[in-house]
Amino acid sequence: MQTIIHPQLKNDARAARADDILRSCVHCGFCISACPTYQLLGDELDSPRGRIYLIKNMLETDQVAEATATHLDRCLTCRSCETVCPSGVEYVELLDIAREMLVERKALSLKKRVKRWLLRKLLLKTWLVRCSRLLIRILDPILPKSLGTKAILTRGSFAARAPESKLPLIQEQASDIDAAVSVVLLKGCVQQSLTPEVNTALCRLLDEQGVSWQFLGNEGCCGALEYHLGEVDDGRSRMKALIDQLYPLLTDVDYIVSSASGCGVTLKHYADYFAGDPVYRQQAQAVCEKLVDVVELMEQFSWCSSAQRIWVHTPCTLGHGQGLDDRVGALLAKAGAEVITGKQDLACCGSAGTYSVLQPLLANELRGRMQQTWADSKPEFIVTSNVGCQLHLAVDSQVPVVHWLEYLRQHQV
Numbered sequence: 183m184q185t186i187i188h189p190q191l192k193n194d195a196r197a198a199r200a201d202d203i204l205r206s207c208v209h210c211g212f213c214i215s216a217c218p219t220y221q222l223l224g225d226e227l228d229s230p231r232g233r234i235y236l237i238k239n240m241l242e243t244d245q246v247a248e249a250t251a252t253h254l255d256r257c258l259t260c261r262s263c264e265t266v267c268p269s270g271v272e273y274v275e276l277l278d279i280a281r282e283m284l285v286e287r288k289a290l291s292l293k294k295r296v297k298r299w300l301l302r303k304l305l306l307k308t309w310l311v312r313c314s315r316l317l318i319r320i321l322d323p324i325l326p327k328s329l330g331t332k333a334i335l336t337r338g339s340f341a342a343r344a345p346e347s348k349l350p351l352i353q354e355q356a357s358d359i360d361a362a363v364s365v366v367l368l369k370g371c372v373q374q375s376l377t378p379e380v381n382t383a384l385c386r387l388l389d390e391q392g393v394s395w396q397f398l399g400n401e402g403c404c405g406a407l408e409y410h411l412g413e414v415d416d417g418r419s420r421m422k423a424l425i426d427q428l429y430p431l432l433t434d435v436d437y438i439v440s441s442a443s444g445c446g447v448t449l450k451h452y453a454d455y456f457a458g459d460p461v462y463r464q465q466a467q468a469v470c471e472k473l474v475d476v477v478e479l480m481e482q483f484s485w486c487s488s489a490q491r492i493w494v495h496t497p498c499t500l501g502h503g504q505g506l507d508d509r510v511g512a513l514l515a516k517a518g519a520e521v522i523t524g525k526q527d528l529a530c531c532g533s534a535g536t537y538s539v540l541q542p543l544l545a546n547e548l549r550g551r552m553q554q555t556w557a558d559s560k561p562e563f564i565v566t567s568n569v570g571c572q573l574h575l576a577v578d579s580q581v582p583v584v585h586w587l588e589y590l591r592q593h594q595v
């Protein structure tokens with residue numbers, strides 16, 4: 183796809199990179215039917231190819247039409263289009279460039295900008311999110327059911343039971359068994375606040391295998407939230423802070439482990455975010471080489487679970503983003519669970535980071551469709567790999583939705 187970059191953007195490295203990505207698109211349209219927003223809305227401008235045209239137009243005119251902001255804003259960043267694209271178009275990188283430009287040009291409405299600002303400020307304050315859990319508990323009787331707060335309150339009943347306060351906080355080795363494997367566990371900023379039982383379950387499972395683990399002393403956000411909202415500089419600052427903590431540990435650990443696939447997909451792409459910074463690019467690359475999703479670590483051990491009937495949800499960030507789509511189901515089936523999976527598993531549930539807050543109508547429609555796919559199978563549990571999907575899918579679900587690590591810990595035999 184040939185793009186005539188606007189003279190104002192001639193010296194902008196982002197425009198040059200976007201041009202490279204645009205050239206790789208051959209307009210074939212294979213991506214269109216794979217796109218959840220196109221499936222819902224039936225408008226090509228809400229498909230990958232349509233959005234690519236809008237971005238091309240933005241680079242050629244240096245103008246952002248209102249429609250461009252609207253259609254780019256509706257993208258879930260699910261990467262379904264990247265999975266099916268025969269030309270290897272790096273769509274999400276192109277989208278991130280465009281979203282950064284939208285933010286710079288204040289192309290979104292004031293209301294949308296305020297909503298994003300609030301989300302960034304609130305969600306990234308771990309103590310605040312923890313307080314909000316308490317607040318929800320107090321206000322629950324008068325909150326509307328549609329807010330989905332029940333999902334946060336009831337989920338604890340499925341969790342592994344050790345209270346979070348008993349977890350080591352600062353680089354403390356948990357096991358006194360001679361460890362063959364040594365890992366750094368990333369707690370995840372939202373996960374440690376809203377579903378801390380996932381980290382507890384993981385620690386206990388690793389203890390059983392004699393794995394030596396440690397947390398970072400002061401782990402912040404991986405940067406995904408801000409970066410994908412177009413606040414690229416803030417996102418990159420958070421990435422640098424995490425790299426500064428992880429890089430000195432690399433010689434002493436075998437793996438850095440992410441148990442929230444939404445964080446993991448960003449962490450695995452860290453090196454790509456520092457194209458113009460050779461020092462951080464090299465360090466980010468070194469971090470990426472040791473980074474694994476928790477399923478890649480856990481499948482190195484043997485597990486044994488009871489034969490519950492479970493439906494395995496594969497988040498887009500695990501399947502499309504990390505290419506690990508069948509791995510959790512395979513591990514749990516090998517452990518003894520009765521696993522129900524299907525192609526639908528790779529369709530987005532609508533959670534998509536902050537999407538369920540910013541685009542609630544589309545997000546709820548996608549969730550309803552996904553819940554429908556498991557209704558006929560009558561599973562006893564839904565298991566997933568990402569905190570956002572877990573809380574989103576739990577809303578209005580008749581079946582408990584848990585992280586698969588909690589499930590495994592709770593149903594070991």
Ligand code: SF4
Nearest residue numbers: 207208210211213267
């Ligand atoms: S499938 Fe790939 S090459 Fe084809 S239109 Fe979509 S992005 Fe372009």
Ligand code: SF4
Nearest residue numbers: 217257258260261263
């Ligand atoms: S990332 Fe997902 S929602 Fe966005 S264009 Fe691609 S397939 Fe559609």
